[in-house]
Amino acid sequence: MDGQTKTPTTRLFLALWPEPGVRHLLAEWRDAWTWPAGAAPVHADKLHVTLHFLGALPSERLSELLDGFAVPFEPFRLDLTHAALWHNGIAVLEPSLTPPGLAALHARLSDALLALGLQPEARRYRPHVTMARRAGGASVPAEGPPVMWEVRGYALVASKDGVYTVLREYA
Template sequence: MSESKRLFFALALPDEIQQQIIHWRAASFPPDAGRPVVAANLHVTLAFLGELSAQKQAALETLAGRIRQPGFTLTLDDAGQWLRSRVVWLGTRQPPRGLLQLANMLRAQAARSGCWQSPQPFHPHITLLRDASHAVAIPPPGFCWSFPVREFMLYESQFVRGRTRYTPLQRFPLQP
Protein backbone atom coordinates (compact mmCIF):
# COMPACT_ATOMS: atom_id res chain seq x y z
CA MET A 1 0.00 0.00 0.00
CA SER A 2 1.51 3.33 -1.01
CA GLU A 3 1.77 6.24 1.37
CA SER A 4 -0.16 9.45 0.91
CA LYS A 5 1.30 12.62 -0.56
CA ARG A 6 0.69 16.25 0.37
CA LEU A 7 -0.49 17.81 -2.92
CA PHE A 8 -1.69 21.06 -4.46
CA PHE A 9 -2.45 22.53 -7.89
CA ALA A 10 -0.54 25.70 -8.75
CA LEU A 11 0.87 27.99 -11.40
CA ALA A 12 4.64 27.95 -11.83
CA LEU A 13 6.53 31.15 -12.52
CA PRO A 14 8.94 31.51 -15.43
CA ASP A 15 12.55 31.20 -14.17
CA GLU A 16 13.43 34.73 -15.29
CA ILE A 17 10.51 36.21 -13.33
CA GLN A 18 11.38 34.11 -10.28
CA GLN A 19 14.85 35.62 -10.28
CA GLN A 20 13.56 39.17 -10.82
CA ILE A 21 11.16 38.76 -7.87
CA ILE A 22 13.94 37.40 -5.65
CA HIS A 23 16.15 40.43 -6.46
CA TRP A 24 13.24 42.84 -5.93
CA ARG A 25 12.39 41.19 -2.61
CA ALA A 26 16.01 41.46 -1.41
CA ALA A 27 16.09 45.15 -2.30
CA SER A 28 12.62 45.92 -0.92
CA PHE A 29 12.51 44.20 2.47
CA PRO A 30 14.98 44.25 5.36
CA PRO A 31 16.63 40.95 6.35
CA ASP A 32 14.57 40.74 9.56
CA ALA A 33 11.24 41.12 7.72
CA GLY A 34 10.64 37.36 7.63
CA ARG A 35 11.92 34.05 6.29
CA PRO A 36 12.30 34.28 2.49
CA VAL A 37 10.70 31.58 0.35
CA VAL A 38 13.33 30.07 -1.96
CA ALA A 39 13.02 30.90 -5.66
CA ALA A 40 12.14 27.33 -6.66
CA ASN A 41 9.14 27.38 -4.28
CA LEU A 42 7.55 30.58 -5.63
CA HIS A 43 4.16 29.73 -7.15
CA VAL A 44 0.47 30.70 -7.19
CA THR A 45 -1.59 28.04 -5.41
CA LEU A 46 -4.86 27.28 -7.21
CA ALA A 47 -6.19 24.53 -4.94
CA PHE A 48 -4.66 22.89 -1.88
CA LEU A 49 -5.51 19.20 -1.76
CA GLY A 50 -3.85 17.97 1.45
CA GLU A 51 -2.72 14.42 2.14
CA LEU A 52 -4.01 12.13 -0.61
CA SER A 53 -3.80 8.46 -1.42
CA ALA A 54 -2.49 7.39 -4.81
CA GLN A 55 -6.06 6.47 -5.80
CA LYS A 56 -7.48 9.90 -4.94
CA GLN A 57 -4.48 11.57 -6.62
CA ALA A 58 -5.16 9.63 -9.83
CA ALA A 59 -8.84 10.60 -9.76
CA LEU A 60 -8.03 14.30 -9.34
CA GLU A 61 -5.39 14.13 -12.09
CA THR A 62 -8.04 12.68 -14.43
CA LEU A 63 -10.48 15.48 -13.56
CA ALA A 64 -7.79 18.15 -13.99
CA GLY A 65 -6.84 16.68 -17.36
CA ARG A 66 -10.41 17.22 -18.58
CA ILE A 67 -10.31 20.98 -18.02
CA ARG A 68 -10.58 22.85 -21.31
CA GLN A 69 -9.86 26.48 -20.65
CA PRO A 70 -7.90 29.09 -22.55
CA GLY A 71 -4.62 30.37 -21.20
CA PHE A 72 -4.37 33.91 -19.87
CA THR A 73 -1.84 36.55 -18.88
CA LEU A 74 -1.06 37.02 -15.20
CA THR A 75 0.17 40.41 -13.99
CA LEU A 76 1.81 40.65 -10.57
CA ASP A 77 1.38 44.26 -9.47
CA ASP A 78 0.22 44.15 -5.85
CA ALA A 79 1.77 43.20 -2.51
CA GLY A 80 0.62 42.99 1.06
CA GLN A 81 0.88 41.27 4.39
CA TRP A 82 -1.43 39.00 6.34
CA LEU A 83 -0.54 39.63 9.96
CA ARG A 84 -2.47 36.66 11.34
CA SER A 85 -0.69 34.13 9.12
CA ARG A 86 2.56 36.14 9.26
CA VAL A 87 2.95 36.12 5.47
CA VAL A 88 4.13 38.80 3.05
CA TRP A 89 2.73 38.21 -0.43
CA LEU A 90 2.89 39.37 -4.05
CA GLY A 91 -0.34 39.30 -6.04
CA THR A 92 -2.48 40.89 -8.70
CA ARG A 93 -4.80 43.89 -8.46
CA GLN A 94 -7.12 42.57 -11.19
CA PRO A 95 -7.08 38.76 -11.37
CA PRO A 96 -7.82 37.60 -14.91
CA ARG A 97 -11.14 35.84 -15.34
CA GLY A 98 -9.33 32.74 -16.60
CA LEU A 99 -7.33 32.49 -13.38
CA LEU A 100 -10.43 32.78 -11.21
CA GLN A 101 -12.32 30.22 -13.32
CA LEU A 102 -9.43 27.75 -13.22
CA ALA A 103 -9.03 28.04 -9.44
CA ASN A 104 -12.79 27.72 -8.91
CA MET A 105 -12.97 24.58 -11.07
CA LEU A 106 -10.03 22.94 -9.31
CA ARG A 107 -11.29 23.87 -5.84
CA ALA A 108 -14.78 22.56 -6.67
CA GLN A 109 -13.39 19.28 -8.02
CA ALA A 110 -11.21 18.92 -4.92
CA ALA A 111 -14.15 19.59 -2.59
CA ARG A 112 -16.36 17.05 -4.41
CA SER A 113 -13.51 14.54 -4.03
CA GLY A 114 -13.40 15.05 -0.28
CA CYS A 115 -10.52 17.52 -0.02
CA TRP A 116 -11.24 20.26 2.49
CA GLN A 117 -11.26 23.72 0.88
CA SER A 118 -10.91 26.99 2.75
CA PRO A 119 -14.13 29.00 2.99
CA GLN A 120 -12.05 32.14 2.36
CA PRO A 121 -12.40 33.63 -1.13
CA PHE A 122 -9.59 32.75 -3.53
CA HIS A 123 -6.87 35.41 -3.35
CA PRO A 124 -4.21 34.63 -5.96
CA HIS A 125 -0.79 35.34 -4.46
CA ILE A 126 2.82 34.26 -4.19
CA THR A 127 4.18 33.90 -0.67
CA LEU A 128 7.39 35.94 -0.49
CA LEU A 129 8.17 35.84 3.24
CA ARG A 130 6.98 33.58 6.06
CA ASP A 131 7.19 34.16 9.80
CA ALA A 132 6.89 37.94 9.40
CA SER A 133 6.44 38.58 13.12
CA HIS A 134 5.83 42.33 12.80
CA ALA A 135 4.22 44.70 10.31
CA VAL A 136 6.43 45.15 7.26
CA ALA A 137 6.55 48.24 5.05
CA ILE A 138 5.17 47.19 1.67
CA PRO A 139 6.87 48.83 -1.33
CA PRO A 140 4.74 51.40 -3.13
CA PRO A 141 3.18 50.41 -6.45
CA GLY A 142 5.52 50.53 -9.39
CA PHE A 143 6.66 46.93 -9.52
CA CYS A 144 5.03 44.78 -12.19
CA TRP A 145 5.65 41.42 -13.81
CA SER A 146 3.45 39.89 -16.51
CA PHE A 147 3.66 36.50 -18.12
CA PRO A 148 1.47 34.17 -20.18
CA VAL A 149 0.00 31.19 -18.34
CA ARG A 150 -0.27 28.19 -20.65
CA GLU A 151 -0.42 25.38 -18.08
CA PHE A 152 -0.99 24.53 -14.44
CA MET A 153 0.78 21.91 -12.37
CA LEU A 154 0.20 19.32 -9.69
CA TYR A 155 2.86 19.64 -6.97
CA GLU A 156 3.93 17.54 -4.04
CA SER A 157 5.01 19.31 -0.86
CA GLN A 158 7.73 17.50 1.07
CA PHE A 159 9.65 18.40 4.20
CA VAL A 160 13.20 17.17 3.60
CA ARG A 161 16.20 17.87 5.84
CA GLY A 162 14.49 20.76 7.59
CA ARG A 163 13.31 22.41 4.36
CA THR A 164 10.07 22.43 2.41
CA ARG A 165 10.45 21.40 -1.21
CA TYR A 166 7.76 21.56 -3.90
CA THR A 167 8.16 18.97 -6.63
CA PRO A 168 6.12 19.19 -9.85
CA LEU A 169 4.42 15.87 -10.56
CA GLN A 170 2.29 16.60 -13.62
CA ARG A 171 1.59 19.42 -16.09
CA PHE A 172 -1.86 20.21 -17.45
CA PRO A 173 -1.96 22.38 -20.57
CA LEU A 174 -4.45 25.17 -21.07
CA GLN A 175 -5.97 25.84 -24.49
CA PRO A 176 -4.09 28.13 -26.89
Protein backbone atom coordinates (compact mmCIF):
# COMPACT_ATOMS: atom_id res chain seq x y z
CA MET A 1 0.00 0.00 0.00
CA ASP A 2 1.41 3.36 -0.98
CA GLY A 3 -0.66 5.45 1.45
CA GLN A 4 -2.58 7.29 -1.27
CA THR A 5 -6.34 7.39 -1.00
CA LYS A 6 -8.37 6.60 -4.07
CA THR A 7 -10.61 9.49 -5.14
CA PRO A 8 -14.28 8.42 -4.91
CA THR A 9 -15.99 8.39 -8.30
CA THR A 10 -19.55 8.27 -9.58
CA ARG A 11 -20.47 6.57 -12.86
CA LEU A 12 -22.68 9.02 -14.78
CA PHE A 13 -24.66 9.45 -17.97
CA LEU A 14 -27.05 12.02 -19.44
CA ALA A 15 -30.31 10.55 -20.72
CA LEU A 16 -33.84 11.04 -21.89
CA TRP A 17 -35.65 9.49 -18.92
CA PRO A 18 -39.15 8.23 -19.82
CA GLU A 19 -42.25 8.96 -17.83
CA PRO A 20 -44.30 5.87 -16.77
CA GLY A 21 -46.58 5.73 -19.85
CA VAL A 22 -43.63 5.81 -22.26
CA ARG A 23 -41.72 3.31 -20.10
CA HIS A 24 -44.72 0.94 -20.30
CA LEU A 25 -44.73 1.14 -24.13
CA LEU A 26 -40.97 0.53 -24.24
CA ALA A 27 -41.40 -2.54 -22.04
CA GLU A 28 -44.12 -3.81 -24.42
CA TRP A 29 -41.64 -3.52 -27.30
CA ARG A 30 -38.99 -5.34 -25.26
CA ASP A 31 -41.45 -8.12 -24.48
CA ALA A 32 -42.37 -8.52 -28.18
CA TRP A 33 -38.88 -9.87 -28.96
CA THR A 34 -38.02 -13.58 -28.79
CA TRP A 35 -34.79 -13.71 -26.81
CA PRO A 36 -32.17 -16.44 -27.20
CA ALA A 37 -30.76 -18.25 -24.16
CA GLY A 38 -28.19 -16.02 -22.48
CA ALA A 39 -29.74 -12.74 -23.64
CA ALA A 40 -30.03 -10.02 -21.00
CA PRO A 41 -33.22 -7.99 -21.53
CA VAL A 42 -33.07 -4.56 -19.89
CA HIS A 43 -35.32 -4.19 -16.84
CA ALA A 44 -38.23 -1.79 -17.42
CA ASP A 45 -36.99 0.74 -14.84
CA LYS A 46 -33.71 1.11 -16.76
CA LEU A 47 -35.11 1.74 -20.26
CA HIS A 48 -33.92 5.15 -21.49
CA VAL A 49 -32.17 6.98 -24.36
CA THR A 50 -28.56 7.83 -23.52
CA LEU A 51 -27.50 11.31 -24.61
CA HIS A 52 -23.89 11.14 -23.38
CA PHE A 53 -22.09 8.45 -21.38
CA LEU A 54 -19.71 10.18 -18.98
CA GLY A 55 -18.14 7.23 -17.17
CA ALA A 56 -16.64 7.35 -13.68
CA LEU A 57 -15.97 10.94 -12.65
CA PRO A 58 -14.69 12.31 -9.31
CA SER A 59 -17.66 12.51 -6.95
CA GLU A 60 -16.37 15.84 -5.65
CA ARG A 61 -17.31 17.37 -9.05
CA LEU A 62 -20.99 16.43 -8.77
CA SER A 63 -22.36 19.86 -7.79
CA GLU A 64 -20.37 21.51 -10.59
CA LEU A 65 -21.63 18.91 -13.09
CA LEU A 66 -25.25 19.19 -11.91
CA ASP A 67 -25.18 22.92 -12.66
CA GLY A 68 -22.99 22.60 -15.77
CA PHE A 69 -25.45 20.34 -17.60
CA ALA A 70 -28.31 22.84 -17.42
CA VAL A 71 -28.55 23.86 -21.09
CA PRO A 72 -31.34 25.53 -23.12
CA PHE A 73 -34.03 22.96 -23.90
CA GLU A 74 -37.01 22.97 -26.23
CA PRO A 75 -39.48 20.06 -25.95
CA PHE A 76 -39.64 17.75 -28.98
CA ARG A 77 -41.28 14.51 -30.08
CA LEU A 78 -39.24 11.34 -30.45
CA ASP A 79 -40.91 8.55 -32.46
CA LEU A 80 -39.28 5.22 -31.65
CA THR A 81 -40.43 2.96 -34.45
CA HIS A 82 -37.61 0.71 -35.61
CA ALA A 83 -36.52 -2.45 -33.79
CA ALA A 84 -33.03 -3.62 -34.79
CA LEU A 85 -30.32 -6.05 -33.76
CA TRP A 86 -26.92 -4.40 -33.98
CA HIS A 87 -23.85 -6.42 -35.01
CA ASN A 88 -22.55 -6.59 -31.43
CA GLY A 89 -25.62 -8.40 -30.08
CA ILE A 90 -27.34 -5.25 -28.81
CA ALA A 91 -31.10 -5.21 -29.42
CA VAL A 92 -32.44 -1.67 -29.80
CA LEU A 93 -35.48 0.42 -30.55
CA GLU A 94 -34.54 3.52 -32.50
CA PRO A 95 -36.15 6.35 -34.45
CA SER A 96 -36.24 6.29 -38.24
CA LEU A 97 -35.11 9.94 -38.10
CA THR A 98 -33.41 11.93 -35.36
CA PRO A 99 -35.65 14.89 -34.51
CA PRO A 100 -33.93 18.29 -34.82
CA GLY A 101 -34.70 19.01 -31.15
CA LEU A 102 -32.82 15.89 -30.08
CA ALA A 103 -29.84 16.72 -32.31
CA ALA A 104 -29.78 20.27 -30.85
CA LEU A 105 -29.93 18.97 -27.26
CA HIS A 106 -27.13 16.48 -27.93
CA ALA A 107 -24.98 19.27 -29.42
CA ARG A 108 -25.67 21.66 -26.49
CA LEU A 109 -24.70 18.94 -24.03
CA SER A 110 -21.52 18.24 -26.05
CA ASP A 111 -20.65 21.93 -25.63
CA ALA A 112 -21.42 21.70 -21.89
CA LEU A 113 -19.09 18.69 -21.60
CA LEU A 114 -16.29 20.62 -23.28
CA ALA A 115 -16.90 23.64 -21.01
CA LEU A 116 -16.54 21.30 -18.02
CA GLY A 117 -13.26 19.93 -19.35
CA LEU A 118 -14.79 16.61 -20.43
CA GLN A 119 -14.54 15.00 -23.84
CA PRO A 120 -17.73 13.92 -25.67
CA GLU A 121 -17.63 10.54 -27.40
CA ALA A 122 -16.11 10.76 -30.88
CA ARG A 123 -18.46 8.29 -32.57
CA ARG A 124 -21.59 9.49 -34.36
CA TYR A 125 -24.62 9.76 -32.08
CA ARG A 126 -27.27 7.09 -32.72
CA PRO A 127 -30.25 7.63 -30.42
CA HIS A 128 -31.78 4.36 -29.25
CA VAL A 129 -33.25 2.47 -26.33
CA THR A 130 -31.30 -0.69 -25.53
CA MET A 131 -33.81 -3.56 -25.23
CA ALA A 132 -31.25 -6.30 -24.42
CA ARG A 133 -27.58 -7.19 -24.47
CA ARG A 134 -26.04 -10.50 -25.59
CA ALA A 135 -29.06 -10.81 -27.90
CA GLY A 136 -27.39 -12.23 -31.02
CA GLY A 137 -29.92 -14.43 -32.79
CA ALA A 138 -32.94 -12.71 -31.23
CA SER A 139 -36.10 -12.54 -33.28
CA VAL A 140 -36.75 -8.89 -34.20
CA PRO A 141 -40.44 -7.92 -33.92
CA ALA A 142 -41.90 -6.51 -37.13
CA GLU A 143 -43.92 -3.98 -35.19
CA GLY A 144 -44.91 -2.94 -31.71
CA PRO A 145 -46.91 -0.24 -29.98
CA PRO A 146 -46.24 3.23 -31.39
CA VAL A 147 -43.92 5.12 -29.06
CA MET A 148 -44.48 8.80 -29.74
CA TRP A 149 -42.59 10.31 -26.85
CA GLU A 150 -43.22 13.96 -26.04
CA VAL A 151 -39.80 14.70 -24.54
CA ARG A 152 -40.05 17.47 -21.95
CA GLY A 153 -36.63 17.17 -20.37
CA TYR A 154 -33.51 15.11 -19.74
CA ALA A 155 -31.66 13.81 -16.70
CA LEU A 156 -28.26 13.28 -15.16
CA VAL A 157 -28.21 9.69 -13.92
CA ALA A 158 -25.80 7.79 -11.66
CA SER A 159 -25.20 4.07 -12.08
CA LYS A 160 -23.97 2.04 -9.11
CA ASP A 161 -24.09 -1.73 -8.73
CA GLY A 162 -26.73 -2.03 -11.45
CA VAL A 163 -29.03 0.59 -9.89
CA TYR A 164 -29.80 3.82 -11.75
CA THR A 165 -30.51 6.96 -9.72
CA VAL A 166 -31.71 10.18 -11.34
CA LEU A 167 -29.61 12.92 -9.73
CA ARG A 168 -31.31 15.85 -11.47
CA GLU A 169 -34.01 16.31 -14.07
CA TYR A 170 -33.71 19.26 -16.45
CA ALA A 171 -36.74 20.68 -18.25
